[in-house]
Amino acid sequence: MNTNMIANKVVVWCRNFFAISDDVSIKFRLDIYKDIDCWGISEQMDDKTYSVIVSTDQSLRDFVATIVHEMIHVKQWETGVWDGDGEAEAGRLQYPVTDRIWSEGVL
16 A cells, blocks of 8 residues: 555544544645655645645654644644644644554554
8 A cells, every 4th residue: 555545544534533524625745854844744724724744754653643643733723622732632642543543454
């Protein structure tokens, strides 16, 4: 399974798991660390549109966890609920949610 297929499966699963509605647009792009200078970036573009960029040059588990981390930010923006900048929650949940993706046989 290539990185695009993996990313798509994880985004679809996260949309369902975090109850992100279908009217939310997520513009997802894969890149490499040296071009984006981090493992993942997300930003709210407008009321229902988000941009997510994730670096592919990391281990598979870290790659999936980074997608999950950025999807947690999308959930935070959609619900309007987070503490501080939302990083503590995203960091705390990214690996447990990633492990759940594997335990459910998504990947």
